[in-house]
Amino acid sequence: MMQRPGGPMRGRGPMGATGVAREKATNFRGTMGKLFRYMGRYKGLVLLVFIFAAASTTANIIGPKILGTATTTLVTGVIAQISGTGVIDFASIGVILLEVLAIYVISAIFGFIQGWIMAGVSTNIAYRFRRDIAEKIDHLPLKYFDGTTYGEVLSRITNDVDTINQSLSQSLTQIITSVVTIVGVLIMMLSISWVMTLVALAMLPLSLLLMGVVIGRSQKYFKQQQDNLGHVNGHVEEMYGGHIVIKAFNGEEKSVEKFNKFNKNWYTGSWKANFFSGLMIPIMLFIGNLGYVAVTIFGAWLAIQNVITIGDIQAFIQYVRSFTQPLSQIANISNVLQQTAAAAERVFKFLEEEEETPDVTNPIKLERVKGLVEFRNVHFGYDPNKIIIQNFSAIAQPGQKVAIVGPTGAGKTTIVKLLMRFYDLNSGTILVDGHDTRDFTRADLRRMFGMVLQDTWLYNDSIMNNIRYSNQDATDEEVLAAASIAHVDPFVKMLPDGYNMVINEEITNVSQGQMQLLTIARAILANPPILILDEATSSVDTHTEILIQEAMDALMQNRTSFVIAHRLSTIRNADLILVMRDGDIVEQGNHNELLARGGYYAELYNSQFEKLNND
């Protein structure tokens, strides 16, 4: 029932029972075991569901047999009426019908209870899965997300959990009912006539064979269809994404040509996929009818021999009809279970990912943080086999400004991530006020830092709450004070609801520059002893840029600050400049020292002044 996000690429075809492309778990048995253990606390309820499902199905199966006796009584009565020896015995027909009615009502009530409980259990399990995944996210090291896209994680929360939910609420009970139905119907059929049962069962191998052929075929085409649809949709996404370029380079014709090729391919595969998956129903119906005719004729012959009654035939026919359905259901369920196992496997894999190393048991608590930061023989690499920061040492005295410079992609944010212990060092230590950062709890450590990054992050709530995010206990006055220092106040006052305006989901109702100001206000409110700042680049207009600069300057007053610097004035005024290249810190010192050295920094700096003139 949940919409499946994940973009149009996933567009699901009109697949019936046979259409689902097979998705297999690598360890079906193990995953299912885990799933059942996860359901642990619902064990009793699930058992109850099984019992009710079985009872409900059994009642449903007995019904036709008893109903058959009503017909038989009727026929006997009719014959008696004709030969003048009696009348139809309505009293006993009435009793029989009431009996059957009672059975059906009981069956319905059992079914009702079963569904009610199972829906509760499966929805609850889905809830718990989602909650556990969300909690897991908070305990994963940031490193995990280097190799996993957000889309993948989101897909765990929605698609995979939803698959499990659906499967539990429907397929699980379906397995029970199908199995009970098949066994029960078989018993009932045997109790009527074993010969007729044999006739009815003779249809089975035929239907299994045909089903196998059809499923095999349609799956092949469905795979093809999905691949082709992927090509078509991929091309559409890409061409629409680069529409301006297509126009500017006169590429429309080429694009349409390529599209038509994809589209035609899709068509050839797709109609076949649809056709073959549609074959299933008529073929099953035919086999059902074939069995039905065979049973009727054969039953009639037995009735002539006075072996069975007409009521028996009637009941038997109903049984034959209800025999084929659970069979195809079971064929389908194995598919569904595979999918469920695949989804559950992904979810469990996520839940079992290695978590961050736990905080130390006896963390240091600092009353006042002075802001002395020291890097001592730091070695670090995102990939432990590829150390990018080699033996780096530096000291930032309390209140000093440290500028981090380097070209794009040089890894300037790495330092930030290390300082706040988003990543752990491969070797060496980072110390704050003389203590190893690993000796603090992560929470305490991070509380010492205020961070304003260029990719600002706001969430779907009011501006007031977005600022307050850094300090939940702040009063409205404190928030307003921080806002005014950060130059947030003037523009917020012009917004429709002022501080109560809710940032919309796509964050389109505040500009890029305003977002930056808001995150600065947030940092001001947090009032941290150490700051990490990322200077704005080209995406902000001049006026806002000046405001941001002023706000940042105000913020940096008397605090140890690490600035990812773009402006030369910032760099020049820094007490310490860390020059980064290809992930490593290649030089350090102040502006004049570095210029005098004539190294990479000097090269970078001078390029700024190089005249463009060819001469």
Place this chain on the structure above:
Amino acid sequence: MIRFTKPYLIMIFISIGLLFAQANFDLTLPDYLSKIVNVGIQQGGVEDAVPEAIREIEMNRTLMWLTPENQTDVLSAYTLVHNGSSEASLYVEKYPALLNQSVYVLTNSESATNTNLNPIMARALLIVSFVELLMMNDTLRMLVNAQLGLSLPGNGTDLFEYIKTQPPLTLLLIMTVANSRFSALGEKMIIQAATQVVREEYKALGMDINQLQLNYMFYYGGLMILLTLLSMACMIAVGYLAAKVATGMARDMRRDIFKKVEQFSSTEFDSFSTASLITRSTNDITQVQMAVIMIIRLVFYAPILGIGGIIHALDLAPTMWWIIAMAVGILLSLILMVFYVALPKFKSIQKLVDRLNLVAREGLTGIMVIRAFNKQQFEEIRFDKANIDLTKVSLFINRVMVIMMPVMMMLMNVLVIIIIWVGSHEVANANLQVGDMIAFMQYAMQVTMAFLMLSIMFIILPRASVSVNRIAEVLKVDILIRDPENPKHFDEPFRGKVEFRNVSFRYTGALEDVLHDISFTAHSGQVTAFIGPTGSGKSTLVNLIPRLYDVVTGEILIDDVDIREVSQHELRDKIGYVPQKSALFSGTIASNLLFANENASEVDLKSAIQTAQITEFVNGKTEGMATEIAQGGMNVSGGQKQRLSIARALVKKAPINILDDSFSNLDFKTDVALRKALRASLSVSTVLIVTQRVSTIKNADQIIVLNEGRIVGKGTHVELMENCAIYKDIAMSQLSLEELL
């Protein structure tokens, strides 16, 4: 939208025809079933009371109970075959009794039907069999004598002969008594009873009555199998047609919508979001395709089956119509109720899923901020709230859905019980036969199923119609930018002078102009730069040159020709364009560069790569220029993308080059090197650069400063530093004073 069905109309009509056939086959099945039960089993394969042959003696006994007209009718339908005659040899094998006695053979079954002999013969045959019973059963004879005040003799007296000798009153008396019995039995049962007499007669004729019965069953059983075969064939054929029609329509729609969007200028493109256009061209089409299949296979079929089922059912038992009406009524109100209760929840669940997604996505994108501020707990609570909200509604919907099933089953079962109860009374009143009742049950099921199918329509159609509308919206867009009917051509040699004359522009639907009265000329061999705060209209201005938008007033001239007077193709051929948001396409580095000019040589590509300062990157790859580029260029960084898209524009070697803020992702060093190289390679062309960095354009031949859509300064860096306050502001904020000098 209708036009998409046009090519498939014939197929759709054939499908409907096939569905009618299928419904007909499906609905005939229960009829045959009831025949097998009624005639095959209960009546021993004897269909009616007009025997196909009857012994002469038996015929004479029968005729005496008929009126003279009826006697004539009967005799005209039969031919008397004498034993030993030449004719007899024809029949003797079938009726062995012909060996020693004469037999009447039904030779004119048409006249038998025309004169409606069935009930007439039935009554007469029953009386004959009764009298014959009296001849054998003394106790019964005595009882009858006592009741009717007759004195029928026993001891082997032929009672038929005896009655003939008695006054007509005796015969009349017996007939009256019989008739009163008959009226209690009713027509159907009289015939059913008479078939037993016929069966006895067949036995007397020496026929193999068991074989007769089996033949009957095999005949109708065979017919049933034939029908199911035909029904399956129809269904498969419909499935084939439905698949062809639906996928064909999807293909056509998708083709048209894609072609249309490719024709869109930026004006039309902007009126939808890119994501929405993608959804319309992909998901919406799939939705429609699924709906078409369902419509052909179910929605067309349901009313045919439903109405046919009702007709057949009423034909069998007209008095039981109310049962079906009640079942359908309850079913429909149940479905409507579920819709009424569940539909709003269905709608809200989508919102809740979106909300959950949003919160989860925020939690992921803000992971650093969240951890930096130690807000994990806060986020977990926020997520939990969204999770609980979703769980509540989803539980409700799950329950409604899960509970529907037993309720439906119950409804069907109760329907069967009611039919049996009411039906057995109808049977007792002789309005119905047992087999008919069973058939009626099947019809009732089919009718309710049909209505169930129809209710699915309520789910599919609204959803599909939303998709159809969304597709139609795209298709019916008027494309504003069109080629002139008789396009002019640029003069040769092409110089590439770009001139704006009093150009104003506003976006469709906007209240204010984005550009006001813009005039300037950009010459070949010169660099013209545009600078100004965000929103000042720089990008808009350069986008007017390749006619991504059309000016509202004023004109843009290239080599003194209004760009609206040449074809878009010719115009764009002259322009190398580097967009603000670089877009690469899946393929290789080479294929992306060749996109600008298919005929570019390897040397051209290499030199473009060199100029764009990306040689290092390309050479660093083992595959070189054959390196794969993922969809949208996702596997290269922003700076690399930008440089590749500059290289692409360079490959075109166009006389006019537009670089729209194309250096923003480059560091200063690369920026400088790139500018230097560009300057050399584009020295003979007209270059238009949009930027926010003063350093990028310090050396431009002409700098145009824009503010709020107006030109507020025009000149070189040095000139503008002196006389343009806005330019000076921008420059000051970016460079320190000594750098500016």
